[in-house]
Amino acid sequence: MEARTHIALVTIPVISHQVSILEFAKTLVNLYKNIFHVTCIIPTISNSLSISSKPFFDTLPSNIQCIYLPPTNFEDIIRNEVVLESQVQISVTRSMPLVRETLRSIISTSSNNMVALIVDAFAHEAHEFAKELNILSYTYFPCSAMVLSMCLYSSKLDETITCEYKDHPQPIEIPGCISVNGTDLPDSVQERTNVAYKLFLHRSKQLRLADGIIINTFLEMESKALKAISQNGILYGTTPNVYPIGPIIQTRTTIQKNKSKCLLWLDNQPPNSVLFISFGSGGTLSQDQINELALGLEFSNYKFLWVNVKPPNNKATATYLSNEEVDPLHFLPLGFLQRTRGQGLVMCDWAPQVEVLKHNAVGAFLTHCGWNSILESIMHGVSMIAWPLFAEQRSNAALVTNSLKIALRAKCNSKGIVEKEEVANLIKGVMEGLESEEIRRRVKKLQKFANCAMMEDGSSMKTLSMLALKWMGLGRPIEN
Structure with a gap:
């Protein structure tokens, strides 16, 4: 019986995030065939996949398994009309007891060989479960290094800028990046008295809890931002290692007749x-x-x-x-x-x-x-x-x-x-x-x-291989 190295993922009920993290998983299992098994835990808000997303899930390889959690009730959140990011954050938080239960169930099986948990940035509470299970945990960040830099720097911005960001008279400096107008910062930071802003600051601080941050970008495109994140400890505080493994994009689409x-x-x-x-x-x-x-x-x-x-x-x-x-x-x-x-x-x-x-x-x-x-x-x-x-x-x-x-x-x-x-x-x-x-x-x-970054000797593939070899070294050998 094979004891493949097992990686668990926790994503969120937003198809763009699901596609990104699962395409990352596909890249991993295709790079190291018959070595890894991936289980993706997916909080849901309805009982069925949308017509547009179903073909993607239907074509996942056999060594990637998806577990769909029962839908969470967040109708009260919609009625409050908070911004999308907060709707997602709160609905995922409500799914966390089921995420913990699912992880414990997986790891309790005798054949399990789980070595790492990779979670979407909106599912940061799951890092706590990795510590309980004594495995490594990583944040999967499906956005740019510019946005990651802004998130990591958000506490400093909160201390130094006293007005609403949208009212700031000068472009706002983000380490390693171009300066941006306050109106170009994410929706969740536009009203500092809002619950969305508090959730954003909390989520940004939680990025430091992981053993590493896996980000869907590549060195040649955002080298300055990635360098700033890795070297500017004074600006950010303690930051986990950042692993650029992109660009990870959708590689296969099942085209239906009407498409x-x-x-x-x-x-x-x-x-x-x-x-x-x-x-x-x-x-x-x-x-x-x-x-x-x-x-x-x-x-x-x-x-x-x-x-x-x-x-x-x-x-x-x-x-x-x-x-x-x-x-x-x-x-x-x-x-x-x-x-x-x-x-x-x-x-x-x-x-x-x-x-x-x-x-x-x-x-x-x-x-x-x-x-x-x-x-x-x-x-x-x-x-x-x-x-x-x-x-x-x-x-x-x-x-x-x-x-x-x-x-x-x-x-x-x-x-x-x-x-x-x-x-x-x-x-x-x-x-x-x-x-x-x-x-x-x-x-x-x-x-x-x-x-070039996605070629065998490219910057992103070298980074992914380094992670994969580390995870393989933590797992049990494959049995004959």
Whole structure:
């Protein structure tokens, strides 16, 4: 009987986080075949997987097992209308007794060989269970090193800045990173008297509890931030070792019949001619913003593929933890679909994003700046229009526009709306002209670094191998 080295994961009920940590697990088990077994414990908020996420879980390798916990009740949290990060944090916290029980059940089996627990940053309470079980614990940080630096530095910022961050007159310095406007810090820090801010500070402090922080970025892209985190103990206090193992992106998508429509459409378009538009798994726009975006696409005269369109809502995260089913196409401007029939394709369905981005017809990506989407765009050398909506997405937008310079950023009017003229100008700017050529050159260069990092002798694979060998050394030998 084989006693494979066992790694346990604890993720959160947000599909982007689940995909990231499970793709990390797939990379590990594929790199060391027949050595590792991974169990992923998943808190849930409903009794079933969404249609868009089910194909991903169905294609996981046999040595990755998922355990879905019973749904937690957090309806009272939604009624309080706290920000998304706090909804997730509180719902995960309520799942912790079940996480502990599940871990104890796994480790009690005679054949178990568990050596490490890796938990999402929002599931930091689970580090305590690793200590109880006498195994190593790691935080999996599915965001940028810039955001990690900001989190680790948050206590210092809290001491030195007395006003609301959004009202700070100067850009705020983050060690190893570009300075950012206070309005570009995550949603959870925008109201310092709010429960969300207190949870953010607490979660950031808990990053120090782990034996290490595994982060989905790569050295060649964020070397200054990673260096600052590892060397600036005076700024941060005691910080665990940080292991950049990215870019980890979704490597395989099962394309259902209704999802192949967009790829077939792309097959009939000229190279680099299409703007791909997606606001992620939960992002929503107001009715006014839907109108302006649609009209801007139409006026630009550029081809476009707009997927995962949702009904309007004034709250950007309205559908993130919801399964409400309404036909969003009814909310598009009157006659828009007819007028743009030869110009674009609009879909309510979730598209196979990785396959779309690698398609040679795609010339640019209008994205909400979720970290997974940014990494996927970089891995496929696609320029971006940054249109952040919530959470840390504005920080990501600042990184890709002001630091990496691989994107143009949408500018809002005084009412927070990106007007149709701005939309059309952005599209033109990223699709043609000298500026677009410079952006494309930079993203293609970064693409080469990203792919090199994931090669056998690349920076990220060396880091992952170092971790894997350490875990293998802690496990029992495989029995014949």
